[in-house]
Amino acid sequence: MRIAVMQPYLYPYAGYFRLLAASDVFILYDDVQFPRRGRVHRCEMTPHRWLTLPIERQSRDTLIRDLQWHEAAREELDGRLSSFHVPRTAEPPVAAAVCHHLYGPLKEVIDFLETGIRLVADAVGIHTPIMRSSGLAIDQSLRGQARIVDIVRALGGRSYINAPGGRSLYDARQFEAVGLRLEFLMPYSGQFFHIIQPLMTGNVTALADDIRRTCAIEN
Template sequence: MTGKRTIAVMQPYFFPYAGYFRLMAASDIFVLFDDVQFPRRGRVHRCEMTAGHWLTLPLAPMPFDTLIKDLRWADDARTTLDKRLAVFDLPGRVTAPAMEPIGSHLTGSLDDVTDFLEEGLRLTAGALELKADIVRSSSLGIDPGLRGQARVIGIVQALGGQRYINASGGRSLYAADNFRQAGIDLRFLVPYAGRFPHILPALFGNDLADLRDDIQNTCQWAP
């Protein structure tokens, strides 16, 4: 998956499933889409630990149109998050030295929400030996009037990308002709069908080698 400067753009999820990290494995630059509206039913602020059971970050009530980069913690968020972590025996289940930074991150100080999300993704990428550079869309000076795929094309162009990759679920959002006219190759990954739908239990279960292999082996272009 080399040869063209490849860009991926995703909202900064809170410890998402392993399939998310395939975009880091397949890209040169991974853009955290932080200057878009916060999706209240998405995965920005919650991590699925087992099927149907979620670890949710304690965020302050915010207006409906709040951008991800403007999210704030609820009052007494540290105490609330500690209680929610304890439900899943975190960080008590941290046994491998490689996981200590992630355990410390989950129990450390809570400053900026987006910083917290980005650091969690960076720590996971480091543990999985993924080399993509990580930047925030809000740092690129993209015209705020651009929306949808026009905004994504603007991001790719700002970074000098020749290829844009997305998860398979993004097919309905993008038109290949629009990207082609902008000189960008639009590609999708095959749907994730690997072994690790829940990333935190996998990380703390000492499955790092298996997790790395799973991400690499399922990181394939869709036809």
């Protein structure tokens, strides 16, 4: 069984969803420190233009699962969506679901992020089980590679697959020492670096084909 572990991103580019397509279980890494300059709370709508969630400023050691909305988050998010001309309603089923999600009630931030990921996965026909790392019985004192190994072993996995950008973070020999295999996807070579637009325009078939066509594992 192949396990993937990745922080939850806000409507990430198509390359992110290759991890779901390539794995048997996908883990949302939500009990780690929130990376303020990452993609957890923002997505690139067009080149160099970002939609950012209005989250409350919190301490540097805040975990992703503990992120909170800003007091005026709904109003602020509405304005940011409007600036990108995201409609409140749409006719195509997937576009309608995206609009409902983006303009719907704001519960927990982590729930909002997971719902978006599940929505896209369902739209492109990826049905890999999704779990949160915070719900697993693992040693919370572990960090880095040791924690990933513990997650994979807790799920009975035999292989850990990661995005190509994570190659410098892991040592294959340490995985092999505990009977696990370390794998990486090839760099993303597709065309969907901005995912909300194809979801809104009904180009879901091309998006699904792109994800699966570029879902190759390095030898």
